[in-house]
Amino acid sequence: xxxxxxxxxxxxxxxxxxxxxxxxxxxxxxxxxxxxxxxxxxxxxxxxxxxxxxxxxxxxxxxxxxxxxxxxxxxxxxxxxxxxxxxxxxxxxxxxxxxxxxxxxxxxxxxxxxxxxxxxxxxxxxxxxxxxxxxxxxxxxxxxxxxxxxxxxxxxxxxxxxxxxxxxxxxxxxxxxxxxxxxxxxxxxxxxxxxxxxxxxxxxxxxxxxxxxxxxxxxxxxxxxxxxxxxxxxxxxxxxxxxxxxxxxxxxxxxxxxxxxxxxxxxxxxxxxxxxxxxxxxxxxxxxxxxxxxxxx
Amino acid sequence: xxxxxxxxxxxxxxxxxxxxxxxxxxxxxxxxxxxxxxxxxxxxxxxxxxxxxxxxxxxxxxxxxxxxxxxxxxxxxxxxxxxxxxxxxxxxxxxxxxxxxxxxxxxxxxxxxxxxxxxxxxxxxxxxxxxxxxxxxxxxxxxxxxxxxxxxxxxxxxxxxxxxxxxxxxxxxxxxxxxxxxxxxxxxxxxxxxxxxxxxxxxxxxxxxxxxxxxxxxxxxxxxxxxxxxxxxxxxxxxxxxxxxxxxxxxxxxxxxxxxxxxxxxxxxxxxxxxxxxxxxxxxxxxxxxxxxxxxxxxxxxxxxxxxxxxxxxxxxxxxxxxxxxxxxxxxxxxxxxxxxxxxxxxxxxxxxxxx
Numbered sequence: 001x002x003x004x005x006x007x008x009x010x011x012x013x014x015x016x017x018x019x020x021x022x023x024x025x026x027x028x029x030x031x032x033x034x035x036x037x038x039x040x041x042x043x044x045x046x047x048x049x050x051x052x053x054x055x056x057x058x059x060x061x062x063x064x065x066x067x068x069x070x071x072x073x074x075x076x077x078x079x080x081x082x083x084x085x086x087x088x089x090x091x092x093x094x095x096x097x098x099x100x101x102x103x104x105x106x107x108x109x110x111x112x113x114x115x116x117x118x119x120x121x122x123x124x125x126x127x128x129x130x131x132x133x134x135x136x137x138x139x140x141x142x143x144x145x146x147x148x149x150x151x152x153x154x155x156x157x158x159x160x161x162x163x164x165x166x167x168x169x170x171x172x173x174x175x176x177x178x179x180x181x182x183x184x185x186x187x188x189x190x191x192x193x194x195x196x197x198x199x200x201x202x203x204x205x206x207x208x209x210x211x212x213x214x215x216x217x218x219x220x221x222x223x224x225x226x227x228x229x230x231x232x233x234x235x236x237x238x239x240x241x242x243x244x245x246x247x248x249x250x251x252x253x254x255x256x257x258x259x260x261x262x263x264x265x266x267x268x269x270x271x272x273x274x275x276x277x278x279x280x281x282x283x284x285x286x287x288x289x290x291x292x293x294x295x296x297x
Numbered sequence: 298x299x300x301x302x303x304x305x306x307x308x309x310x311x312x313x314x315x316x317x318x319x320x321x322x323x324x325x326x327x328x329x330x331x332x333x334x335x336x337x338x339x340x341x342x343x344x345x346x347x348x349x350x351x352x353x354x355x356x357x358x359x360x361x362x363x364x365x366x367x368x369x370x371x372x373x374x375x376x377x378x379x380x381x382x383x384x385x386x387x388x389x390x391x392x393x394x395x396x397x398x399x400x401x402x403x404x405x406x407x408x409x410x411x412x413x414x415x416x417x418x419x420x421x422x423x424x425x426x427x428x429x430x431x432x433x434x435x436x437x438x439x440x441x442x443x444x445x446x447x448x449x450x451x452x453x454x455x456x457x458x459x460x461x462x463x464x465x466x467x468x469x470x471x472x473x474x475x476x477x478x479x480x481x482x483x484x485x486x487x488x489x490x491x492x493x494x495x496x497x498x499x500x501x502x503x504x505x506x507x508x509x510x511x512x513x514x515x516x517x518x519x520x521x522x523x524x525x526x527x528x529x530x531x532x533x534x535x536x537x538x539x540x541x542x543x544x545x546x547x548x549x550x551x552x553x554x555x556x557x558x559x560x561x562x563x564x565x566x567x568x569x570x571x572x573x574x575x576x577x578x579x580x581x582x583x584x585x586x587x588x589x590x591x592x593x594x595x596x597x598x599x600x601x602x603x604x605x606x607x608x609x610x611x612x613x614x615x616x617x618x619x620x621x622x623x624x625x626x627x628x629x630x631x632x633x634x635x636x637x638x639x640x641x642x643x644x645x646x647x648x649x650x651x652x653x
Contacts, residue, residue, distance in 0.1 A: 189386045189388075189390035190392060193386065193390045193448075193451075194403075195356075195357070195376075195377040195378045196377055196378070196380075196382055196452075197378075197383075197407060197451070198378050198379075198381075198408060198455065199378055200378055207403075211394045293437050294393035294394055294436075
């Protein structure tokens with residue numbers, strides 16, 4: 001072995017190195033191929049095929065049906081409201097956490113907690129809310145005992161009330177995690193330079209900090225938007241009547257025992273979602289590039 | 298702030314400033330006066346309080362006690378944004394979302410100057426720092442040296458009463474640092490603004506300042522012109538911190554120190570005991586190849602180095618003391634490790650400290 005390696009020309013060794021380096025990323029490419037590329041291809045191709053696997057634009061026509069349009073609009077509204085709300089509250093929390101000393105217990109506690117809460121969704125989260133705010137939920141009963149009525153508890157299962165609250169539950173901590181690095185990137189010298197040049201705290205926030213944070217803030221908000229737009233399990237667990245959101249409608253086309261043969265319409269709806277997410281992520285990437293350029297040392 | 302005051306500079310008086318952080322005195326009774334138009338450098342090791350002093354003058358820190366007067370006006374409790382001071386930070390202080398021109402215009406805009414006046418002043422300042430052609434660049438498109446020039450232009454644009462430079466060159470590489478150091482001095486002389494320059498680099502301080510204040514543990518050890526500080530240090534700390542120093546055992550006889558086979562006068566403030574340690578600069582010692590029998594000042598060469606503009610010989614005396622000697626660069630090759638040499642004092646006055 002040693003002899004053959006020594007005998008191998010140096011140029012050949014150099015040529016081997018890149019392929020050796022590539023070997024390290026093969027698992028990643030395999031993973032993205034299986035779980036991202038192939039599903040996307042299946043969706044894209046399926047969106048243009050009918051039940052007999054012939055090319056058709058009928059599935060795209062189906063996107064204009066009132067129920068699908070309603071699902072898309074409601075998904076967009078839900079995502080917009082919870083991303084803006086989550087960004088506003090999470091942004092303020094990120095600033096509050098950023099004022100804590102680096103490495104302090106407070107900072108580590110909040111960032112760890114938010115790391116967990118941002119990933120807390122699906123059936124477990126739905127159950128937590130039902131157990132707390134449902135018709136016979138703990139908080140509903142306790143509030144009722146002190147004379148505060150929260151109604152029948154059905155609001156929890158509506159897309160434009162309960163679902164918004166539940167989504168905010170994971171949107172706020174996600175915002176904190178995503179936005180905190182940007183807030184911490186604000187350099188004390190910028191504030192001090194503003195002050196020595198004659199500015200006030202208000203001047204600093206309005207003229208310096210806010211414009212610098214703006215791309216990061218909008219980028220993080222867009223990330224929250226896609227997070228809400230593509231969420232499925234939480235909505236599925238909480239909403240039992242109908243399919244008010246586009247992810248639930250896509251699920252129905254594959255699992256419903258009432259409506260059959262709509263799988264390719266589901267793929268067309270998924271394609272519409274991919275398009276929305278792609279646009280949003282493209283804007284996010286542009287903003288992120290701009291923000292990171294400003295923050296670089 | 299009137300244009301006249303800027304042109305003539307403004308006097309600054311720091312009196313008995315004290316600032317304590319968690320039981321440690323960052324400033325311990327600092328008193329310092331800056332003449333109008335003067336550039337004073339505060340020099341000292343990390344944690345000596347020099348930056349705290351500058352930040353107190355800027356209003357970014359509040360002293361626990363003491364007073365700060367600028368142009369005869371007590372500004373001790375006046376907020377930073379009302380003090381009319383320009384400040385250049387260590388690095389990364391340009392607003393990254395603004396171009397160089399917008400950065401320079403920022404302070405003028407806050408002062409309500411109209412657009413054309415701002416533009417003209419920004420162009421003038423950027424020309425002054427040699428960056429007139431880079432007005433539309435953002436910080437990330439400029440080198441560290443260029444960024445610091447813009448920061449200087451921004452600080453000067455508002456015609457401040459006092460210019461504060463907080464280690465503005467420390468993040469730059471050696472060559473740029475030297476260039477910008479000279480540039481800062483040129484510009485400061487041109488605009489005549491009273492300037493406080495904080496640095497831990499003695500060469501920088503000695504090169505740019507009218508006077509240098511050496512600080513240690515919150516106190517000012519000595520304030521003097523660079524040459525005086527170097528040749529006549531008043532405390533052992535100053536002698537040690539500024540330049541290289543040989544610590545040589547000596548006897549005091551008739552007010553002179555007997556050292557290396559010769560005698561040298563002692564500086565004011567020297568220890569008076571018969572046995573002392575004198576602090577002698579490398580250029581205050583002579584070296585020559587030994588000829589004949591050993592005599593006072595005999596030593597053997599440990600190393601000889603060529604350092605560009607000059608050379609350095611390190612020799613060990615018969616008393617086992619290591620002595621550093623500065624020699625002309627052409628003489629370095631005359632000495633090899635192990636060579637016998639004779640050392641002697643050149644005769645410059647030196648500070649003596651107690652031998653205990």
